[in-house]
Amino acid sequence: MVDLNAGWRDIPRGGKIVEAGNAREYETGSWRAMRPVVDQEKCINCLQCWVFCPDASIIVENEEMVGFRYEYCKGCGICASICPVDAIEMVSEAEAESEAVGAASGSDRRPAKDE
Amino acid sequence: MSRFEAMDGNTATAEAMRQINPDVVAAYPITPQTSTVQTFSQFVADGEVDTEFIRVESEHSAMAACIGASSAGGRVMTATAANGLALMWEMVYIAASNRSPIVMPVVNRALSGPINIHCDHSDSMGARDAGWIQLYGENPQEAYDNCLQAVRIAEHEDVLLPVMTMYDGFITSHGLERVQIEDDEAVRDFIGPFKAHEPLLDIDNPVTYGPLDFYDFYMEHKRQQVEGMKHARRVIPEVAADFEKRFGRKYGFFEEHRLDDAELALVVLSSTAGTAKSVVDDLRSRGIKVGLLKPRVFRPFPAQELADALRDKAAIGVMDRSDSFGALGGPLFMELSAACKIHDVPAKIVDYVFGLGGRDTTPDQIESVVRDLADIADTGKIKQLVSYLGVRE
Numbered sequence: 001m002v003d004l005n006a007g008w009r010d011i012p013r014g015g016k017i018v019e020a021g022n023a024r025e026y027e028t029g030s031w032r033a034m035r036p037v038v039d040q041e042k043c044i045n046c047l048q049c050w051v052f053c054p055d056a057s058i059i060v061e062n063e064e065m066v067g068f069r070y071e072y073c074k075g076c077g078i079c080a081s082i083c084p085v086d087a088i089e090m091v092s093e094a095e096a097e098s099e100a101v102g103a104a105s106g107s108d109r110r111p112a113k114d115e
Numbered sequence: 116m117s118r119f120e121a122m123d124g125n126t127a128t129a130e131a132m133r134q135i136n137p138d139v140v141a142a143y144p145i146t147p148q149t150s151t152v153q154t155f156s157q158f159v160a161d162g163e164v165d166t167e168f169i170r171v172e173s174e175h176s177a178m179a180a181c182i183g184a185s186s187a188g189g190r191v192m193t194a195t196a197a198n199g200l201a202l203m204w205e206m207v208y209i210a211a212s213n214r215s216p217i218v219m220p221v222v223n224r225a226l227s228g229p230i231n232i233h234c235d236h237s238d239s240m241g242a243r244d245a246g247w248i249q250l251y252g253e254n255p256q257e258a259y260d261n262c263l264q265a266v267r268i269a270e271h272e273d274v275l276l277p278v279m280t281m282y283d284g285f286i287t288s289h290g291l292e293r294v295q296i297e298d299d300e301a302v303r304d305f306i307g308p309f310k311a312h313e314p315l316l317d318i319d320n321p322v323t324y325g326p327l328d329f330y331d332f333y334m335e336h337k338r339q340q341v342e343g344m345k346h347a348r349r350v351i352p353e354v355a356a357d358f359e360k361r362f363g364r365k366y367g368f369f370e371e372h373r374l375d376d377a378e379l380a381l382v383v384l385s386s387t388a389g390t391a392k393s394v395v396d397d398l399r400s401r402g403i404k405v406g407l408l409k410p411r412v413f414r415p416f417p418a419q420e421l422a423d424a425l426r427d428k429a430a431i432g433v434m435d436r437s438d439s440f441g442a443l444g445g446p447l448f449m450e451l452s453a454a455c456k457i458h459d460v461p462a463k464i465v466d467y468v469f470g471l472g473g474r475d476t477t478p479d480q481i482e483s484v485v486r487d488l489a490d491i492a493d494t495g496k497i498k499q500l501v502s503y504l505g506v507r508e
Binding site: 004006007008011012013014015016017018020021 | 212213214215275313320321322323324325326328331332333335336338339342343
């Protein structure tokens, strides 16, 4: 990714992005107002949340839904809406941050380049 | 071999487009540009060019298609006038911002309203801050020559900016004059092959055009456009010098006519400069030391060069074929006044708005401007900063 402090001489002209596949470098979850929290007891791993998520914020490991990539989740709530067993709840981001909700149910780690 | 033909400006421009043989032309007809694209589309139909001609439903689509084709990696042209240019407005800025080296003849016509199809410069002057290089031509020959040079200027590695080439609606676009059309091969040799920069169709090197560009990078991209214009100030004379070497016709930032020893100077763009030259010759024969400066390049604005050419004049009369309502005067007057102030030219400068909506400008009217200039030079006083030539009181 281009250096955020790069001067005008050192960036591609015309706003072109000449490096492919760099969306993962751009964390778009910072302005979320609501965050999804999953209740693993209720989850049946149907993975509809993974199918419907407009970004790639549902983490699946070994065919099981294990949490959210909050650094890309914008809190749209589609996963909560589509969940057939109401296992996903949308909670206030402010509340979640103060209570560290979600830390238990998801991962804040940045995905590896080759993920 | 080059050949001489009787041609109007639109036909000469279509000839230039045939010789340029762009990969893509997307255009919509609008008076007085129509016969340019009509003639060119006949070349396409007859197989005389390899161009993909895109018939679009509006000028907005025309410029959008041009930007897409240019981003894909093609040499791209269109042509328009007045309200057509206005309709493509949003895309005009994007073409420059994306650094798409599109070439677009603009046949100057009054921008409505009330509705009018005749010549003035309100269309292209409104686009002077869009980021395009602007060349103005006096007659069909200059329309043809500017069109060819525009391709080289736009596509120069250090410039990569779109170029619009202007000539006067009906007066030049539909007026037959003698035009020297150069040999096809010689023109193609002058223009050279097209080199795409980071094209979308280079699938081995994927690239994104037109992404969201916020406060973190937008200003750097604007600064780059300024740099492109700075390079254009070097490249435009280089291209003109090569053009002169090959074809014998000389071009600069502007043309001077009996300006060297003149005390009074007229500054006027495009076809009216032709009339003004004959007025200058007539007045010179009566001992009045008047000369003419005809700007060719309006963007980038050659402020230093203009100031140097006008430095020793006593009075300068700018003639503006468009107005900037509520401003100090017409656009040419404002920019030239600023250039003279910044570069310490002591001359008095006045403005004459003329020819709006195709109003005829007579030699008598131009002579009256020179009489005013002589009075200003004598008295050191300006009676009227901005005058409207030929308007009924």
